[in-house]
Amino acid sequence: MKNIFLIIFLLIFSLGFSQKKKKSKTKVVAEKETVIIYTETEAETSNEPRIIAGFLKQNPGHARTDFFKKRLITIIMADNSPEAKPTIKPLSKDKIEKIVSNNELNKGKDVTVNKSPEKNVNFASVGSVSKKSEASDKNKRTAAMLTHIFNDDPSDKEAYINIKNRSNCRLIVKISGKKYYNLDVPAKGQNFVLIDKGEYVLTTMVCDAKYSSLKKITKDIEIQLDVSE
Incomplete structure (x- = not known):
């Protein structure tokens, strides 16, 4: 009889230990919150306009400001397919140059961009024609992000x-x-x-x-x- 109780006790103990061991392996979320700091390397290697624009805003008067302004304009102007129908008002190359070059946080030399031929910036044109809607949503968000980043209004x-x-x-x-x-x-x-x-x-x-x-x-x-x- 004692042996039976001993076996039952061992089984209960083993079950409890096993459950405790399983509990200890439960996954938890590791979170790290930071204020965004853009580095020169990120601005040089990334094709995301927000990263280049963010670097320009955080580093006014940087020695390579003109280079990064030109790179930002080039990326925004890229893949401007005439087939895609814009869902937002297109911006001309002159307008993009003015936004990027003349904002208060990025004073410096004027950026020279090839003006010929004149093209309109269509933020809704990135990607294949079959993905117009998806591209449009993504690039409208990018346009809104750029406007936000270059906004110098503290009441934003x-x-x-x-x-x-x-x-x-x-x-x-x-x-x-x-x-x-x-x-x-x-x-x-x-x-x-x-x-x-x-x-x-x-x-x-x-x-x-x-x-x-x-x-x-x-x-x-x-x-x-x-x-x-």
Whole structure:
């Protein structure tokens, strides 16, 4: 009889220990929040207008300002397909040059751009014709981001969140507050969204780990998410 009780006790103990061990392996979200700082290397190697524009804004009077202004204009002007039908008002090359070259935070020499032939900037034209809608959405966001970055008005009511996903899983980040946003972030990638400043709750699943955080957004920030055991 004693042996039976001893066996039952050992089984219960083993089961409890096993469950405790499983619990200890539960994945948790590792979060890192930083103010966005753009480096010269990023501005030189990235093809994202927001990174080059951000570097110019954070480094007025930099020795290579003219080079980065020209590079920014070139990237914005690239892939200007005449087949794509714009969903926003096109901007001329002169207009782009004026925005990039004459903003208060980037005073310097005038940027010389080849004026011939004259082309219109169509932010909705990047990508294949079969993906016009997707390209249009992406490039409208890029246009809005550039306007935000070059805005020198301290009363600007918008800020942006850049989510950097270090995990192997795709994220759908829900941003809930006075307005609601959904941000799709690819595995090992990043994405950003321009939002109204204020308090928001950010929620998502990072692989099997639940993430929820209250953020008071008053400036542009970057949030890096990953999972750890």
